[in-house]
Amino acid sequence: MPSDSAPKTLPGALEPAELRARVLALAEPADQALEDTLKSHVPYIEQVSRYIIFSGGKRLRPVLYLLASAAAGRQGQARHAAIFEYLHAATLLHDDVIDEAGLRRGRPAARTEYGNDAVILVGDFLFSKSYSLAAELPDHRFVTALTDCTTIMAEGQVLELLFTGDFELDEANYRKVIEAKTAVLIAAACQMGAIAAGAPQATIDAFYAYGAELGMAFQMVDDALDYVGTEHEFGKPVGHDLAEGKITLPFIHAREHCPPDERPRLLELAEAAPTNPEAAAQAKEMVRRAGGVTHTFERAWEHAAAAQEALRPLMGPEPPSAEMETLLAVAPYVVQRRS
Amino acid sequence: MPSDSAPKTLPGALEPAELRARVLALAEPADQALEDTLKSHVPYIEQVSRYIIFSGGKRLRPVLYLLASAAAGRQGQARHAAIFEYLHAATLLHDDVIDEAGLRRGRPAARTEYGNDAVILVGDFLFSKSYSLAAELPDHRFVTALTDCTTIMAEGQVLELLFTGDFELDEANYRKVIEAKTAVLIAAACQMGAIAAGAPQATIDAFYAYGAELGMAFQMVDDALDYVGTEHEFGKPVGHDLAEGKITLPFIHAREHCPPDERPRLLELAEAAPTNPEAAAQAKEMVRRAGGVTHTFERAWEHAAAAQEALRPLMGPEPPSAEMETLLAVAPYVVQRRS
16 A cells, blocks of 8 residues: 555544445445446347446445435435446546556556457446436435536536646646546436435435535546556556556646656656556656645645535434434545555 | 338328427427426536437427327426436447447447446436426326336347347337337337326227337338438438447348348348448348338338327317327328338
8 A cells, every 4th residue: 555645544443344344335336236227229239238237337326325325314226226337338438548558457448358349338338327216216306406516517518538648737627537527427316316315405415415415526536546446456567557648646646746856757757657557657757756646635635524424404413314424434444445 | 202102191191391390389398398307416427317308309208299299188398308318318328339330310429428437327317307307296196107117128129139149030029119118218208298288098008009119110210211211311320220239220121021042142131230330231122122111111101000090089070170180280291201
């Protein structure tokens, strides 16, 4: 584990084994719901869908939906938790085509197995599947929350594309991108859990805020690990963001805070990174030395703390429910995870 | 105009100028609604979306939504008519990536202007936009009809992909593909019009059946024109289906009905078509000679007649409303159109 994040703790942490057990207890029904709802008249679609969905994802989003709904008063159905995994899988499929990814979760990306064409269409199928499930709930805010979310997600992914290769990208625009491409889906999973529970609007908003902060922390850690993790730990190649021209917080911080005479060299290496692995490795090393990774973990810890803070207004004098306790514990977990 | 379709008429035809005027009167508010609702926080998304949406589409689907809702008792809002144009545009964008299309509606396809990556994501944005608008209606059947439709559409497009290059594709599977990839969206536009009008279930089902038959006719004519039209008339290259390994009804009929000793030659030419334009032209000529185009127009006329038939139970002894009259007249128009 890199030292950057080891010393920090947040209140409300559970023993890692206990947290894992609680999360697994909800990931299982979510998995079962995915099994049950993943039906198509075209067997090939099931095959491609299963390839991406049953390849060891953490089920973070469905678990958050189930936790949030239970913490808000009434646990939602596992089949609606599946919405968030379908949506996540759909964006992964389209992302992999766009990034020309070779690996995903430690094995060949679906597109290398089934081709870009099938992967684009199966992505569309999974999008459709998630809206289909969301339309089952009578509360109109449920499906509307989902469509608001996917609209922003698509915008975020286009923004990310536009900023690709823009080595002058600043932190404000970086935040805009990760909020839209990652945080809003995690926020929607929590928000929609509260909607499904029939919670009042203030509670729904608090869960949205929790998820949004958690999502920011989650993506920042992803971006930091890209500069430090190993491919083996992480299940996909690391150090690839720069090689793909993706500018993330570790780089932005390093660019702004490295010794001024090193800055031109860093930019030069970053520009060369897409075609020159040696330059990419050197840039990565410079980013680490300039504190880019440490800084990113610090920002991630702030968002994790803000996630916990968002839930505070919902807690009375009595001890929190088990689900609330788990949600609080997920915040530091998201920063401490190494994969 | 090829002789294949000229002699046929169906009851209830309007003068072409009158039909055009009625359709334009509804296409205009649909266009305005597209202008009004096509907003994004990312200007680039608006730019790509406008490129595909305001490139001279016929607005067939929004117009059918408005006609069906009015014929069913209460005309729907133009902003909800926009749903079907967004959805159609999203599938065109993804299709063009898959087909590696160079032209669309007589000008460079969006993907050649903006790149595959942006086009995939803007397609996702437009899908999301259409669900977003559909979620505005309180009747839950509205958004459910849309998600049912898009799930089948994605399945149809995957089926089409799987059958690409399958020169033994039979008519039953061809029908399955065009029903799923084309007819269900046109059916949904009509069905959802009736839902928005608050019509009884039998009326909703009748409009669905009308749209489904119309959609079959529409796609068959598209497939026939690919063997006879000119690029100039049609706005996209013709004779391309075979060059892309897409097996459609004209070819299937020719394969089954050409003189038995010509069959091996036809298959040989079809196999060579993707890389050999001369072979493609010869295959096209053989298909025409074997009656493939005539047969396809005949089938299309049958579906157009069935579309009219589907509306008959809704008509009482009094003369049909102007909208019902227009819907009846759209059926032969769909077969007689040359672009």
